[in-house]
Amino acid sequence: MLEERLSSAPTVKNFVDVHVMTRLCMEHDLQGRLKLRKKKVKEKRLKSRLVSYKQNAEAISSTYLDVMNKSHCYFKSKMINLQSFRDNWRGIPTRLNNIPHSREIRKYFYIDVLQATQRATKDERPRLKVEINIPELNPEMDVYRIGTLMELVRVLALSFADDGKRVKVCVQGSMGEGALAGMPLQLAGTRQILEFMDWGEYGAMGTFINIGSIGAKEVEEQDDIFILVAPQNAVGNCIIDDLPGSSGIMQTMGRDKRLEYAASFQNCYFFRLLYYAGTQYPIMGALRMSYPYRYELYKRVDEPSGKEKYVILATFPEKPTVDEINDAFEGKPRTAAQVSSLVQR
Numbered sequence: 001m002l003e004e005r006l007s008s009a010p011t012v013k014n015f016v017d018v019h020v021m022t023r024l025c026m027e028h029d030l031q032g033r034l035k036l037r038k039k040k041v042k043e044k045r046l047k048s049r050l051v052s053y054k055q056n057a058e059a060i061s062s063t064y065l066d067v068m069n070k071s072h073c074y075f076k077s078k079m080i081n082l083q084s085f086r087d088n089w090r091g092i093p094t095r096l097n098n099i100p101h102s103r104e105i106r107k108y109f110y111i112d113v114l115q116a117t118q119r120a121t122k123d124e125r126p127r128l129k130v131e132i133n134i135p136e137l138n139p140e141m142d143v144y145r146i147g148t149l150m151e152l153v154r155v156l157a158l159s160f161a162d163d164g165k166r167v168k169v170c171v172q173g174s175m176g177e178g179a180l181a182g183m184p185l186q187l188a189g190t191r192q193i194l195e196f197m198d199w200g201e202y203g204a205m206g207t208f209i210n211i212g213s214i215g216a217k218e219v220e221e222q223d224d225i226f227i228l229v230a231p232q233n234a235v236g237n238c239i240i241d242d243l244p245g246s247s248g249i250m251q252t253m254g255r256d257k258r259l260e261y262a263a264s265f266q267n268c269y270f271f272r273l274l275y276y277a278g279t280q281y282p283i284m285g286a287l288r289m290s291y292p293y294r295y296e297l298y299k300r301v302d303e304p305s306g307k308e309k310y311v312i313l314a315t316f317p318e319k320p321t322v323d324e325i326n327d328a329f330e331g332k333p334r335t336a337a338q339v340s341s342l343v344q345r
Contacts, residue, residue, distance in 0.1 A: 092288065094309065096283060099136070100136065100145065101148070109132060109134065110152055113132065113269045114155055114159055119291050120291045121225075127265040129265040130268065130270075131269070131271070132269065132270075134273065150193050150197060153229055158200060158209070161204045161209050164208075165208070167223075167224065168209075168211070170228050172213070194211050268291040274286060286300070294316055297312070297325060298310040298311060
């Protein structure tokens with residue numbers, strides 16, 4: 001029995017092996033625990049850091065939120081302003097020969113002119129010119145309506161006044177006394193009309209908007225924008241006085257300087273209906289330009305349903321000539337010289 005017990009008792013070697021195996025297991029288990037602990041500590045630190053970042057962000061968000069929103073809205077509006085305008089543009093209105101124009105047609109042109117003028121002033125264009133030639137705003141036609149012109153002027157003036165600008169509406173004075181006191185006919189009584197018009201409920205007239213005549217004496221230091229109401233009484237006439245020469249007599253040189261100054265005004269809006277030469281019916285098409293876009297040539301097309309629409313024929317970087325307009329209506333391709341001139345423009 002003793003021999004059997006001795007034989008079954010663990011030897012030194014077996015004891016060492018068991019001890020080594022136990023130690024290895026303990027070390028392996030300890031390493032696993034240490035790794036798990038390190039992982040938990042790392043996760044805890046990371047979580048604590050994230051919580052700290054979140055708390056800091058929440059603490060400063062109230063301070064910078066308004067600035068971020070304003071900056072985002074500003075740059076977003078800058079990027080989509082022109083595109084949204086093009087997307088919202090409904091095209092040229094129809095039945096423009098129907099007189100008087102409807103309120104919708106007048107409002108269309110008021111807004112169209114206003115948007116083009118606002119874009120040009122934001123780009124700091126100093127001298128701007130609006131040429132619009134619909135029947136109610138064409139001084140050469142007997143259906144010319146002074147009220148439409150005054151309403152357009154009011155829309156422009158109130159818009160700039162809303163931006164804090166001081167606007168002076170300058171009206172061309174009479175050509176003289178007696179029989180000339182009412183000339184030009186297209187502007188007779190204009191100043192009185194402007195003074196009696198409704199300029200809103202906020203007292204803009206007399207503060208941000210004032211009425212004057214055209215001349216150096218009307219310029220005051222607080223004036224920011226001048227709107228010159230200047231329809232032509234006769235084709236080619238200019239409201240700017242002739243500049244006298246050195247001898248004090250009106251000369252060709254003075255007239256050239258006057259015309260040069262008049263040419264320094266840049267078109268920010270242009271709209272003209274196109275007819276056959278010597279006629280005012282029917283409308284063949286229209287030429288339109290709204291800053292900063294190109295000149296667009298449209299053709300009026302009658303539809304089978306009895307309605308009409310305007311189809312674009314061509315675009316030009318500058319105001320096209322009569323020959324260029326005729327070639328576009330006749331479908332003639334542009335020559336190499338014309339294409340090169342367009343590229344140079």
